[in-house]
Amino acid sequence: MGTLEANIYLSPLTKRAVRAELQAVTKSNNFTGPNLALTYSNRNLFKGGETLNISTNVGYETQFASGDNSGLSSLELGLKGEIIFPRVIFPITFNENFFEYSIPKTKTSLGVNYLSRSKLYTLLSGSALFGYSWNANKYITYEFNPISVNYTQLTKTSTEFEEILDDNPFLQQSFDQQFISGLTFSFTYNEMVDSNDPHQFYLNTTLDVAGNSIGLFGKDGEPDEPKTFLGLQYAQYAKADMDLRFHLNFGKNKSQTIATRFFAGYGLPYGNSDVIPYVKQYFSGGPYSVRAFRIRSLGPGTYSAEADEDNNSSTYFDQTGNIRLEANVEYRFPIFSFFKGAIFADAGNVWNSKSNPSFDNEEDKFTSDFINQLGMGTGIGLHIDVQGFVIRFDLAAPFHDPSLPEGQRWDFKIDEPVLNFAIGYSF
Template identity: 35%
Template sequence: MRNLAKNHNFDKFSAGMFSGTRRQIRKFTKALLLMTWGSVLFFSCHPAKKVPSGSYLLDKNVITVNTKEITKSELSPYLKQLPNRRLIGFRFGLWLYNRSKDNKNNFVHRWLRTAGEPPVVYDESLQKRSSQQMQLYLQNRGYYNAVVIDTMIPKGQKAIVYYTVLPGTPYHIRSVSYVFEDSLIAPYVLADTGNCLLHPGDLFDLNRLQEERSRIESLLKTKGFYNFNKEYVFFQADSNLGMHQVDLTLGIAKYVWRDTLNKVHSLPHRRYFIEHVYVMTEYRVSSSDSAAVQFDTIKAGDVYFLCSGKPRHDLRIIRQNILIQPGQLFNMDQVTETYKKLSLLRNFKFIDIVFREKVFKENNHADMKEELYPLDCYIRLIPYAAQSYQAEIEGTNNNGNFGAGVNLIYQHKNLFHKAQILDIKLRGGYETLRNRDKTRIYNTFEYGAEVRLSIPQFLLPFSHEEFVKKYSPKTTLLAAYNFRERPDYSRTLANLSFGYNWKGNPFTTYTVNPVEINYVFPQFKDAAFEQLISQSFLKYSYQKQFITSVSMGYLFTNQEPGKNITSYYFNIRGESAGVLLRGYSNLVNLQKNEKGLYQLFGTDYAQYVKMDIEVKYYQPVNVSDRLAYRFYAGVGVPYKNSVSMPFVRRYFCGGAYSIRGWQPRAIGPGSSVDTSGIAFPMQTGDMKLEGNVEYRFRLFGSLEGAMFIDAGNIWNIKENDPAGSIFNPFSFYRQIAIGSGAGLRYDFSFFVLRFDVGMKTRDPSAPDGHHWPLFNGHFTARNDVNFFIAIGYPF
C-alpha cells in the first residue's frame, strides 16, 4: 500500500505539472522541428562549394569492427584525416568559411576565413595511412593477424570512407620468466614482481611491455641505480607454441660504456649514494663550475650552502624542503619531491638539480654488501626579487552584475628571510545592480583592505622538520576589512583568521582554521526596506553579528589545467561557531538580553554548525570535447544563541555560477513566493542542493560552445519559517528549480571569458500547472531568460 501511495502522489504531481499544456507542447514541438530542419537546410547548403572540381569533400569516416574486444573509440585516434567538425549535425566552421569570397580581402572576409574551417578534401594517401596505423595498433595490442580494409564511396561531391577491421585471434602470454645478466639487480626486480604489469593470460601487448620497462627503470632509480635506464630491459618472446600463446622472458642487460678508444665494456650496474649536497642559493646561469670556489661555504645540518655574501634566506627553511640527504642511496623520488617542495615556497624562479659522479670510494656501510659509488648533488636556485608592487584595474562580474575596481598590491616574498610571503591589498570599486524586474540599474560601492601572511611551516603547536619534509605545511594569518554600500543598506565586515593547510599526497589537501573571527555590521539606508525586513523571517540575518568559528576541510583533486582527461574533484568542509563563547558565557554567568540571547561587546554572537560537500567529475568525449558534472549540498543549523544563520553564512541559488535561468538570490526558499516587495532578489536559506551538467565543445580556434542544465533550490529548516520554504525529505523534489541554456567561451590562455544564456525551464514558485514556462503559454524573454558574462568556467 505504501508503494501505491507513492506512485499515486507522483502521478498527481506529474498531472499537475502538465495539466492543460498538451496543446502548447504540440505547438512547441512543431516549432522546434521546423527550426531544426530550417537550420539543417541553412547550414548544409552547398558544403562542397569550395572543393575543387574532381575532388571530394570528406563527409565522414565509418569504422566497423567484428569483435567486442576492440572499440571504435580505440581506433579513431589513428585516423589521419577527419571530416569538418559538426555542431549538433551542422558544419558551422565550414559554413563560415564558405561564406567568404576568395576575391575579397577586407576585414569581414579575412575573419570568415580565419574563424571558419576550410573544407577537408578527401586524400587517398591519408586513407591508406589510416589503415596502416590501425593495423599497426592492433598488432601492438597482440592481434598479429589483423587486417584493415578501407573503401571510399562517393556520394555526389562528398566521400564516405569505410574501414572494416578484422582483428583475428590475438596472442596471449602463457608464462613470464626472468633472466639477469647482472646478478646485483636481480633481488630488487624479483622482490617487486607483485607490481609487475605482465601476467599469464594477458594479451601480448607491446605497449604494456614498454610500460613495464619504464616501471622497472623507476623502481631501480629508487634503489640507488643512478645510471640505469629502460634501454637495459629487453624481452624475448617464443611464439612457436601454437594456440596463439607466447612464453615471455624479461631480461636485464649489463651496463655498457665506451672508453676513450671506443672499445665497448660490459660491467655490472653501479649503485650510488649521496656523499655531499651543495645548494647554490643565487645561481647565475652564466657562471662556470669553477666559479663555485668563489662562494662562501656555510653548513646547515648536513647540507653545504654556497653563498656570495650574506644569504637572503634562512638556510634552515631551504634545508627543511630538501629530501636528498648525504649518506643515503640515490632515490629519484626524493629528487622529484625536492623540486615540488622548493617550488611550493614560491621564492625561486629557477630550480635545477644535477648530480656528479665522483672517484670510486670503497663501501663503508656495513649493512650494504656491494660496492657503492659516490655522487655529489648540486641544487641551483635563482630567487625572485624579494619585494614587488602592482596596480590593477579590473572589470568584475558578480553573478551577472558588472563593475570595475582598482587594486593596489604589495608583496614581500621573503619576510624575515624565512620565505614567509606577505601580501597587502587595498581595493576600491563599484558594481551595477539590477532590480528584480530588470527595469532599473543601481550602483553599489565597495572598498576594503586585506593583509595575509603565509608561513611555510606550522607555528603552533609544533613544527617538526620531518613533518615539513613530508607534508609541506603552511600557516596563514589573515586580517581583512570590507565595506559595501548598496541602495538599500550598507554592510561592514571585519575578519581575523589563523589557519593551517598541508598536503596529504599530490592530490589531497587538508585545511584547519582553529580561529576565525568575523564581525558583521549592517546598517539600513532605506526606511521602506528596513520595514520590510523587520516583518520577514530575514530580520535576524540583518542584525549585527559576532562570529567566532573553527573549521576543517578536505580536498581531493586530480585535475590538470589545460588537459582534457578524466578527473575528479571532491571537497568537504565543516564549521562550528559559538561553542567556546557559549562555554565562556555559562562560566562567567553572563546575563541574557531581552531577546534571551548572550552578547559580547554589545553584539549577539552566532552559534551554529555547518557542512558543505562539493563533487565534480569531468569526462572526455573526444580529444577536445567533454562533459562536466557537479553536485553541491550544504546545510547550516543555528541553535541556542542564534535564531537564524548569519546572512554571510546563508545559501542562495541563481546566477552565473549557479542555476543560470535566474538572477542571483532569486530562487526559493522551496516553492515560497517572495511577497516582501524588496526591489532586489534577496532569497536565502539554511540548506542548499544543486546539480549541474554541462557539455563543452570546441567550435573553432579558441572559441568553445556549451549546453547546460542546472537544477536545485534552497530551503529553510525551522518549523516557524514561511510556508513552502521548509525542507521536506519526502516532497522536496517537487520544489526543484531547473534552468537550461547554452553559452560561448573564449580561451585567452590566461583566462576564459564566458557568455551564457540561461532560461527558466521549471519554476517551483509558479502556481500549479504553470511550473514549465515554455509549455504553459506564459513564457517571456524578459522574465524567464537571463544573460551572463563571467570569467572562468562555472564549475
Template identity: 35%
Template sequence: MKKHLLLYLVTITLLLFSCSGTKNIPEGDLLYIGHQLEVNGEKVTKSERKNIENNLDGLIRPKPNRSILGMRPDIFFYNLAGDVKKEKGFRHWIKYKLGRKPILFSEVDLSYNNKIIQNYTENKGFFNVQTISDSTKRGKKGIAKYKVTLNHQYKIKQIVYPEDSTTIAKQITNLKKDSFLKVGEAYDLDKIKNERNRIDTKLKELGYYYFNENFLITKVDSTVGNHEVDVILAIKKDTPEKAKQAFNINSVYVYSNFKIDNDTLNINPNATTKYENFTIIGDEKLFKPVVFENTLYFKKGDLYNRTNHNLSLNRIITLGTFKFVKNQFKESDTIGNYLDAYYYLTPLPKKSIRLEALAKSNSANYSGTELNINWSNRNTFKGAELLALSVFGGLEVQVSGQNNGFNVYRFGGESSLTWPRFILPFKTHTASGYVPRTKAILSYEYQLRSKLYSLQTFKSSFGYLWKENERKEHNLNVFDITYTTSNGITDLYKEQIAANTSLEKVIQKQLIFGPTYSYTYTNSMLTNKKNTFYFKGALDLSANATGLLLGADDVTNPKTILGVPFSQFSKFEIDFRHYLNFSKDTKLASRIIMGVGIPYGNSSELPFIKQFFIGGTSSIRAFRARSIGPGTFIDTTNNTFLPDQSGDIKFEFNTELRTKIYDLVKGAVFVDGGNIWLLNEDTNKPGATFSKNFMNQLAIGAGVGLRFDFSFLVLRTDFAFPLRKPYLPKGEEWVIDEINFGNGNWRKENLIFNLAIGYPF
C-alpha cells in the same frame, strides 16, 4: 544602425559559407581535405582493428584545414588578411591566429605516411603488415587513401631479466614483480620503453644515481614459437662501473645567496655556517638555518634516492622566496661511493609592490572591476616568512536583473603573515613535496550598497595550510573571527523591511568565531585521463565551546560578547565535480553541491553571511541571482529591488557539455537544478521548510552559451530559460510546453542572459 549591423553579419555569413578554400589553390595542385584509412585483417578482432585505426588517424600528416559544414573559415581569414609584412598587429592576428594557410596535396608524402603506419603497427606486435596508399581527386580537392592489412599479433612467451651475479642485476631481477610486461599479452614497444623507465626509476630509489634507462638493452626473439616472442632485458656491456654502484650522501652545501653570474664557487670560511647536517654558505646571513632544515630531506649518510631529491627541490621552489634554484651532486673527494649535494639558491627581491586591475563577477549576478595595490616583504624575519599588505577598491553592477541601479562599492585592506612551517608548541616534519604553512590574516572591508545600506566587516584568522601531494590539500583555521555591523540604512530599505521582515537580518550585527576546516581533492590536472574529479568538503563551527561555557540555550535572550549576540551553529558543505573527457576539445562537466547549516544554542538561524543562496551566473542560470526558494516560497511583495533569498539547506546539480567551436570560441549546452530550504519553520515564508518532498521542489533550467577564451581571461555568456518553477501551483511546475522563443513576452519573463568571467565550475 541595427540594419547596417544585420547586413554586415549576413554578408560575413555568406562569405564564410561560400568559402570552400579552393579559390587561390595554385594551378596543378589540389586542396588537401584529409585522408581515408581502412584497416583489415581476419586474424584481428573488430575492436582491435578500430583501436589501431583511431591511433593511426592521429599520426598521419599533414593535418587538413578544419571544415565546419563544408566551410573552411581558417582559409577564409588567412586570405582575408592578404599580404602581412609586420609580425604583429590586427592583420597579423587575423592571418595567423584566426587563419591558417591552405594545406596543399603536394605537401602530402604518401611514402612517409606508409612508414609511419608500418612502424606503429610493428611496434604493436604486427610484424607482417601490408600497407597500400593511393589518392583520389574531387574537383580541386584531393584525398589520401591508406589500406592496411594486419596479420597475427605476436604475444609475449617469456620475459628474461639479467641473470649475472652482480648486485645491480639482482636488484633489477627483484623488481620484476611489478613489471609492465606480462606473459601472454601482446608485444608492445611502448610498454617495453615504459618498463625500462620503471626499472631506472626504481634503481634511482636504491641509490643508483648514475644509472639511466639507456644502459638497459632489450632483445626480442621472434623465433621461439608460433607468433610469440621472448623479451630479454640485459645491462649493456659498456655501462660505466659507477652506474652499477649505489651511492650515499656525504655532505650537503647550501649557497643561500648565489649569484647566477658566478664563475667560481670558492667556499669562504668567514661566510660559512655549520648547522647539524648542512653547511650554509653566503656573503650575508640572510636565512635562519631552520629554513633548510624544514625543506631539505637529505642527511649525511642517507642512501641517495630520487624521491628525496625531487621533494627537496620542490619544497625549496614552493617556498616562494627564491628566483632561481639549482641542484647538483658530485662524487665526494674524501670517501668512495658517496655524493656531496649542492643547492644554489638565488633569492627574489626582498620587497615588491604590485598594482592589479581585475574584472570580476560573483554569484549575485554582479559584474565589475577592482583595483588592488599589494606590497610584500619576503623573508621578513629571516625564516622565509611572507608579510603581505594590500588595499583595494571596486565597483560592482548588475548588468541585467531587478538589482540594476543598486550598485555595490567596496574598499578595504588586508594584512597577512605566512610562515613556511607549522607554528606549534612541538616540532613537526611532513613528508610532502610541499612546504606546510601557517597563516595569520587581519582584514577590513567597507561595502556600500547604493540607495540601501552600508556594511563594515572585520575579519581575523589563524590557521594551517598543507598539501599531502598535488591532489590533496587541507586548510584548518584554528580560529576564524568575523564581526559585521551596518550603518547608513536608507528609508527605502526600511520600507522594504516593513514589508518583508526577513530583510532585517542582512543589517543585523553579527559576531562569528570558531574553527573552520576544508579538504580538497582533485586530479583534474591529468588531461590524458578520461574521467577526472574534484571534491571539496568544508566544516564551519561557531562558538560551540563558548556557548557551552556561557550556557547559551535561549534564543529569545541570547548571550552576548561586548554587547553583541554571538552566532552558534555547525555548517557542512560538499562540492563534487566530475569531468568526462571525450576528447581534447569536448568534455561533459557535472557538479553536485550539498550543504546544511544547523543553528542551536544562542541562535535560531544561521547568520546571513553563512546562509546558502542559489540561482545566478554560476548556479542555476535560468533564474535571477539568489531568487530561488526557499522551497516553494516566492516573495510576492512589490519590492523595488530583488532581495537575497537564503536558506539553511542547499542541494544543487549542474551538467554542461563543452566543446570547441573555433580557436578562441567554445560552446556549451547545460542543465541546472536545485533549491534551498529552511531548517525551522517560518510563518512568513510558507513552503520554505525542508521536508521529505524536497525532490518535488526543485527549480530546473537549461540553456546554451559561448566562452571566449583569451588565455589570460575567459569571458562567458549564457542564455538560459526555466524548465520547472517550484513556486507555481502543484501540478503546474513544469513549464516546458510554454517555451516560445518567438514570443516577446515569454522571452522577457523567462530568457535570462548571464555575463560572467571564468567557467561556472
C-alpha cells in the same frame, strides 16, 4: 658506463608586484556598477619566503529600476592584509616526516569592509583568520583554520529599513548576530591536476562550526534573550557542505569532456541562534550555479520575488536559505583554436529548514517534495580557453521555474534567456 650531467636553471619571481583589476558588476536586483581592486605583494617579507598581500577594493553600484526603487545606490570599500608563512607556526614541534610531501603554510589575515546602501543602512564589518594548509600527496589538500572571526555592525539604518526588519523577524535575527567566532576545516581530493587522465574525480568537503568556544565565556542575558560576548550577540551554528565533480575526457587528444557536478549543503543554527547569520546563508542562481536564473534570484523554495513586488512588499534583499542542493551536467567540445563550445543543463534551489514566518504557507521550507521545487534550465556556452585561462559566456533559459504556481512551472522560456559572463569554468 656513461654519465649524465643535468643542469637545472631556476628563475625567481619578482619580489614585489602590484596587480589591478577593473570589473563591471550587474546583479539580479538591477544593481550595476564598476569595481576596482588593487593588490600589492611582497614575496620575501622577512627574508624567509613569507608572502605579504595587501588588497583594497572600491565598488559603486546604482539600481536601474522604476518606481520607489529607482536611484538606489551602494558604495563598498574594503581593505585586507594577509601574510603567508611557508612553515607551521605552532607551540608543539612536529616530526619533520609528518609533512614529507610538501611544505605546509600558515596563513594569517585581517580585513575591514564598509558598505553603504542608500535609503537602507550602513554596515561595518571586520574579519580575522589564522590557519594552516598542506598537501598530503599529489591529490589531497587539507585546510584547517582554528581561528576564524567575523564582526558586523549596522551603524546607520533608515526608517524604511527598520520597517523591513520589524516586518521580518527572521531577517532581523540574521543581522542581530554581530559576532561570529569559530573554526573551519576543509578536505579536497582533486584528480583534475592530472590533465592526461580520462576519468577525473573531485571532492571538496567543508565544515564550519561557530560559537562553541566563545559560548563558554558568553554572558547570560534576560530570560528568552540571547547570550552576549563583550556586549555583542554571537552566533552558534554548524554548517557542512560537499562539492562532488566527475569529468569524462574522450575524443582526439581528449579534447571533449562530459563534466558533472553535485552540491549539497546544510546549516544548523542552535543554542544562541534561531537562524544562521545572513552572510553565512546559501544562495542559488548565477554563472557558477543554475545559469538560467540570475545570481541569488532562485528560491528559497517556491518563493516568488515578483509576487512580492506586485504586493509592494519587496525587501531589496537576496534570496537565501540554510539548505542548498544543485546538480549540473555539461558537454564541452572544441570549435576552433582557443574557442570551445558547451551544451549544459542545471538544476537546484535553496530552502529553509525552519520556515520564515514572513513567507506565505511555508513556501520557503524544505519538504519531501523538493524535487518538484528545483529550478531547472539549459543552454549553450562559448568558452575562450588560452592555456587554462578561461573567459566564459553562457546563454541559458529556464524550463522549470518553482516560483510559478503549480501547473505553470514547466515552461521553456527560450524567449527570456539569461547571459552569464565569468572567468574560469563553472565546475
